[in-house]
Amino acid sequence: MRAWIEEGRPHLPVDIEPGITLAELTHRVQAARGRPLRIDELPALSDGDGALCGLWLATDDVDIILHAPSESKLHREQFILHELSHMLLLHDRVDDKVEYVTRSVLPDLEPATVIKALARDSINDEYERRAERLADVIATYIRSQPVSRFSEIFG
Template identity: 45%
Template structure:
């Protein structure tokens, strides 16, 4: 299955309809993974370091940690990208290998996720960004439907 087919199937599998909110996606991901999911902004995480967000899996749940941004849409995209990894089942994907000798004090899974995010040309990152864009469009659709923005401005 190619990336477009995988993303289309994953999006359809969420059964969110054509318009939805970030909370609707959060609930769908929690239900699918049968785990609690928390979103936390890290004030010290800086996008200039090349890390906008990361997904951590713990024994008690999932965490999306994201950098601060003055733009709500930018922050939302950080979070949606990490949600997309969860939706696409990238928790054990390994098409962007990380070296075990790097970051030795960080568990291997977390190390791999951090380094994979840096390689935006790998298939998992392309698919995650594609799905994040589709999710963002659905959220915008719900806002547009409520405000008739698209009817006024095209």
């Protein structure tokens, strides 16, 4: 089901139906992008004034989602869904949103491997709002019951 797609907007061809799990969605996004997708917690993200909830790094051959630690499973899920939403909405192809990550945030990554990152530092930004809205939609899918065989046949 592609009900999540906004009319006329470019998107990754991924089905998202009620009852989908975060793991399954991650798997589908990875398959659609055709490269590995890693999700890691990065405590440094929550340090300092410009604290970030999450970050997506698109290197030449791998996608990495980094998220701040959270004791709330729902918060953690929302951080990840936000970054997955950027992928679903193809925001890495929007050139004016490319931001370069500083070594201070990711000291162990070679600068050359980090080609772009979308940082959730400005919630007023149009791309941030779109990603956050889609993350909310997907969160309701994850929290709803799978479509039953009965309603598939008779619904």
